[in-house]
Amino acid sequence: MTVALEMRGITKVFPGVVALDNVNFTVRKGEIHALCGENGAGKSTLMKVLSGVYPVGTYKGQILIDGVERHFHDIRDAEAAGIAIIYQELALARNLSVAENLFLGHELKRFGIVNKEKMHKESERWLREVGLNVDPRELTGNLGIGKQQLVEIAKALAKNAKILILDEPTAALTEQEVGILMGILRELKQRGVTCIYISHKLNEVLAIADTITVLRDGQTVGTYPVSEVDEGKIISLMVGRELKERFPRIEASPGDVMLRVRNYTVMSPDQPGKAVIRDVSFEVRKGEIFGIGGLMGAGRTELVMSLFGAYPGESRGEVEIEGRPVRIRSVGDAIRAGMGLVSEDRKKYGLVLGMNVKSNVSMASLQAFAWRGVIDHNRETAGGLQAIHTLRIKANSPETIVGTLSGGNQQKVVIGKWLTTRPKILFLDEPTRGIDVGAKFEIYNIINQLVRDGVAVVIVSSEMPELIGMCHRIMVLSEGRKTAEFPASEATQERIMKAATGGMEA
Amino acid sequence: MNTESQTAPARTETGTWTGTFARLFRFDARAYSMIGAVVLIWTFFSLMHERFLTPTNLSNLFLQMSVTSILAIGMVLVIVAGQIDLSVGSLVGLTGGIAAVLNVWYDWDPVSVVLVTIALGSLIGLMQGWIVAYLAVPAFIVTLGGMLMFRGILLGTTKSVTVAPLDPSLKAIGQDYLPEFLGWIAGAVGVIGTAVIVLGSRWRRKRYGFKVAPLSISVLRIALIGAFILGAVWVLNSYKGFPIPFIIVIVLALLFTFISRNTVFGRQIYAIGGNPEAARLSGIPIRRRILMVFVLCNTLAAIAGIVLTARVNAATMSAGTMYELDAIAACVIGGTSLMGGTGTVTGAILGALIMVSLDNGMSIMNMESFWQYIVKGAILILAVYMDISSRRRKKAA
Numbered sequence: 063m064t065v066a067l068e069m070r071g072i073t074k075v076f077p078g079v080v081a082l083d084n085v086n087f088t089v090r091k092g093e094i095h096a097l098c099g100e101n102g103a104g105k106s107t108l109m110k111v112l113s114g115v116y117p118v119g120t121y122k123g124q125i126l127i128d129g130v131e132r133h134f135h136d137i138r139d140a141e142a143a144g145i146a147i148i149y150q151e152l153a154l155a156r157n158l159s160v161a162e163n164l165f166l167g168h169e170l171k172r173f174g175i176v177n178k179e180k181m182h183k184e185s186e187r188w189l190r191e192v193g194l195n196v197d198p199r200e201l202t203g204n205l206g207i208g209k210q211q212l213v214e215i216a217k218a219l220a221k222n223a224k225i226l227i228l229d230e231p232t233a234a235l236t237e238q239e240v241g242i243l244m245g246i247l248r249e250l251k252q253r254g255v256t257c258i259y260i261s262h263k264l265n266e267v268l269a270i271a272d273t274i275t276v277l278r279d280g281q282t283v284g285t286y287p288v289s290e291v292d293e294g295k296i297i298s299l300m301v302g303r304e305l306k307e308r309f310p311r312i313e314a315s316p317g318d319v320m321l322r323v324r325n326y327t328v329m330s331p332d333q334p335g336k337a338v339i340r341d342v343s344f345e346v347r348k349g350e351i352f353g354i355g356g357l358m359g360a361g362r363t364e365l366v367m368s369l370f371g372a373y374p375g376e377s378r379g380e381v382e383i384e385g386r387p388v389r390i391r392s393v394g395d396a397i398r399a400g401m402g403l404v405s406e407d408r409k410k411y412g413l414v415l416g417m418n419v420k421s422n423v424s425m426a427s428l429q430a431f432a433w434r435g436v437i438d439h440n441r442e443t444a445g446g447l448q449a450i451h452t453l454r455i456k457a458n459s460p461e462t463i464v465g466t467l468s469g470g471n472q473q474k475v476v477i478g479k480w481l482t483t484r485p486k487i488l489f490l491d492e493p494t495r496g497i498d499v500g501a502k503f504e505i506y507n508i509i510n511q512l513v514r515d516g517v518a519v520v521i522v523s524s525e526m527p528e529l530i531g532m533c534h535r536i537m538v539l540s541e542g543r544k545t546a547e548f549p550a551s552e553a554t555q556e557r558i559m560k561a562a563t564g565g566m567e568a
Numbered sequence: 569m570n571t572e573s574q575t576a577p578a579r580t581e582t583g584t585w586t587g588t589f590a591r592l593f594r595f596d597a598r599a600y601s602m603i604g605a606v607v608l609i610w611t612f613f614s615l616m617h618e619r620f621l622t623p624t625n626l627s628n629l630f631l632q633m634s635v636t637s638i639l640a641i642g643m644v645l646v647i648v649a650g651q652i653d654l655s656v657g658s659l660v661g662l663t664g665g666i667a668a669v670l671n672v673w674y675d676w677d678p679v680s681v682v683l684v685t686i687a688l689g690s691l692i693g694l695m696q697g698w699i700v701a702y703l704a705v706p707a708f709i710v711t712l713g714g715m716l717m718f719r720g721i722l723l724g725t726t727k728s729v730t731v732a733p734l735d736p737s738l739k740a741i742g743q744d745y746l747p748e749f750l751g752w753i754a755g756a757v758g759v760i761g762t763a764v765i766v767l768g769s770r771w772r773r774k775r776y777g778f779k780v781a782p783l784s785i786s787v788l789r790i791a792l793i794g795a796f797i798l799g800a801v802w803v804l805n806s807y808k809g810f811p812i813p814f815i816i817v818i819v820l821a822l823l824f825t826f827i828s829r830n831t832v833f834g835r836q837i838y839a840i841g842g843n844p845e846a847a848r849l850s851g852i853p854i855r856r857r858i859l860m861v862f863v864l865c866n867t868l869a870a871i872a873g874i875v876l877t878a879r880v881n882a883a884t885m886s887a888g889t890m891y892e893l894d895a896i897a898a899c900v901i902g903g904t905s906l907m908g909g910t911g912t913v914t915g916a917i918l919g920a921l922i923m924v925s926l927d928n929g930m931s932i933m934n935m936e937s938f939w940q941y942i943v944k945g946a947i948l949i950l951a952v953y954m955d956i957s958s959r960r961r962k963k964a965a
């Protein structure tokens with residue numbers, strides 16, 4: 063096979079950080095080439111160099127497409143050369159229709175006027191291609207994250223890309239959607255499209271990729287045919303050491319009931335009369351990890367957001383903390399009652415991207431860093447440093463702007479924010495999304511430490527191995543109802559799946 | 569803000585000339601370019617006209633910038649919180665008018681006049697803020713309505729006549745100067761205050777075990793800032809001393825810099841403007857904070873109204889017209905983003921200084937007033953363009 067793309071000696075420096083250090087990267091035509099590495103290894107940065115986000119001159123090194131050196135001054139140059147990128151962070155305009163997003167910047171026109179008719183027709187074709195059954199006129203913001211991701215992919219396809227870059231496309235997808243995506247990628251490969259695929263889900267990588275390149279600390283570790291590696295090998299290449307176990311499970315030492323929820327119902331904020339959570343009861347004890355499983359859209363996020371006082375829809379039912387009934391009307395109430403919530407969408411709900419690490423870390427517990435309303439900046443810096451150390455956040459200093467951190471490290475900052483509040487009950491909604499295996503392991507260890515300290519932890523996760531591997535008890539929701547609850551010792555993926563698709567258990 | 573509070577050595581900043589400079593003053597690059605702009609403008613006008621750089625004119629300039637500066641200080645908070653307030657110009661007119669009416673028509677004593685007027689500003693802020701925060705009407709609309717209503721109320725109360733002249737002691741707020749010796753005392757307090765703050769923060773950092781700049785740098789910083797303060801006192805004293813309105817600006821600027829940088833309230837305002845959803849999920853009471861921001865902004869507008877009325881020794885029906893735009897422009901030139909989340913009080917004051925310097929310089933040169941509008945408009949657009957392009961460059965760097 064011929065070489066489709068060669069990146070030679072790429073070096074990219076940000077103020078205070080060498081993100082890429084003389085990286086070489088070669089991709090053959092028509093293959094699916096996976097790019098692996100820890101959070102902050104430089105994967106996204108390398109792809110941004112390739113796709114013209116960082117224009118020629120802001121990095122050192124050469125880019126050769128089909129053996130010819132190219133200089134990209136912006137994204138359009140790269141697109142013209144057949145390179146399309148789907149970013150790690152969704153980049154769709156939420157207030158435009160699906161069709162408008164698909165053709166953003168390439169609107170189909172007749173006599174200079176946007177031809178809506180044709181755009182809708184074309185859109186339908188591309189949406190079918192990615193197995194997405196939505197009206198092209200639908201507002202993009204109304205779709206779930208998973209569907210938006212598929213729209214992104216359709217958008218890239220519509221540009222007739224020769225080289226398609228997917229930066230963690232499946233982080234927010236359901237198993238079913240992942241399956242669809244895998245199918246699409248295989249089909250594209252048949253058509254001769256070259257794919258570069260970034261993911262922290264190594265099982266996916268092994269299933270779909272032909273070749274794997276591993277980056278570590280901004281340097282190329284090596285490129286391997288997929289037949290020569292397995293998960294353990296990739297992990298050790300990524301982190302530079304072996305990782306024996308994936309889940310550092312500790313046994314529960316359950317104490318008193320910390321959180322008791324009875325007959326809890328949450329109404330939809332925009333559809334009157336519709337309940338997104340119906341009659342759910344459960345309890346979580348001190349020193350216990352309670353898992354909530356289910357498919358996307360089952361109401362898991364709505365449940366924890368509502369308990370946390372952050373969901374706009376009305377709620378009914380009883381909530382008790384340490385045996386005392388509580389009425390939580392706002393997030394402030396929840397925090398005062400000892401709750402914390404790491405939300406699933408860090409960019410939207412978790413972080414102020416323009417602020418630095420320490421301000422984000424202290425944001426939910428600012429009073430603790432202040433005396434009579436005046437912030438002690440030194441104490442705050444110390445708090446930021448502590449988060450950086452305990453979570454091993456890859457940031458230069460507590461003053462680093464959060465928006466410049468890699469995706470996984472941003473997630474760690476959100477977790478740091480809630481650890482800083484010293485919660486009694488911590489809700490973690492998809493806590494390890496977009497986080498590398500090494501960092502996942504660290505986060506699991508932190509969760510375990512919390513549990514040892516008597517915190518009640520609630521994990522919402524779509525990754526069943528994570529639920530089974532870490533939790534002590536698992537509850538499964540399906541369409542807003544509780545369909546099962548069992549101890550982790552009795553949990554299997556099949557059993558969770560069955561309950562998640564609506565199979566009631568006794 | 570605190571560029572040196574880093575554990576890892578600040579790689580990009582040490583060693584270079586700008587690095588030393590930055591450590592001396594802890595300003596961001598933005599503040600430098602603004603100070604550069606002021607120097608450039610002042611140099612230009614002093615070359616064009618020998619009268620520009622005289623104590624008389626500088627004193628005059630600081631007097632001129634006082635109303636815009638007071639408004640800009642409040643406006644920064646509003647814009648940082650992701651809101652806007654178009655009503656402050658009319659509010660200056662209304663509160664100034666009420667103050668004059670109470671004083672001239674009803675013979676109220678100056679202290680009551682000032683207190684009641686300021687309270688009126690706060691009350692109006694409470695109303696506007698409440699409608700924005702709790703009834704969720706966009707600030708643009710609420711304050712646009714306020715702008716019309718306040719002007720109307722002013723016309724109604726004053727029956728469209730000019731209310732003058734004021735009681736001398738009320739007039740003093742706008743027209744008096746600090747006596748020479750008090751000016752020196754204020755200067756000395758400023759120098760000592762600087763020393764206490766610089767050395768105090770150095771000491772506290774050390775106690776936390778953080779890296780601190782060498783003592784020589786701190787001393788040099790105190791010396792430079794001290795020299796600047798005393799120089800300003802000297803220049804102003806060689807005319808008539810510190811204009812009272814300028815003193816008010818300095819006090820308010822210090823107070824609000826402190827609020828925005830060092831208080832929980834200030835920090836939460838930045839968080840709300842930066843990402844309201846994340847702020848809400850961090851337990852920040854968004855509505856209460858936004859309400860408070862409007863209260864502060866409109867209270868400052870009332871203070872500006874009193875200063876303006878006192879300065880011209882009369883309340884006119886058109887007083888304060890379009891001042892809201894000057895205030896917004898000062899903020900924006902000073903690096904405040906209309907998207908919310910970024911902006912500083914210092915920047916806004918420097919922005920006001922740039923605009924007033926242009927005004928003042930052009931009128932000294934006897935340029936016709938239409939030029940002032942054109943030049944100011946162009947500067948506004950240029951400033952924002954430079955800001956955006958430098959930000960873009962930084963992102964790709």
Ligand SMILES: Nc1ncnc2c1ncn2[C@@H]1O[C@H](COP(=O)(O)OP(=O)(O)OP(=O)(O)O)[C@@H](O)[C@H]1O
Nearest residue numbers: 076081101102103104105106107466467468469470
């Ligand atoms: N705009 C920027 N300014 C400063 N530093 C940056 C910027 N973008 C990335 N970096 C830094 O470059 C390094 C590489 O980041 P990059 O986003 O490429 O990591 P990644 O491999 O994609 O990680 P993840 O798996 O977490 O997405 C990180 O240390 C990051 O903090």
Ligand SMILES: [Mg+2]
Nearest residue numbers: 106150468469
């Ligand atoms: Mg990335």
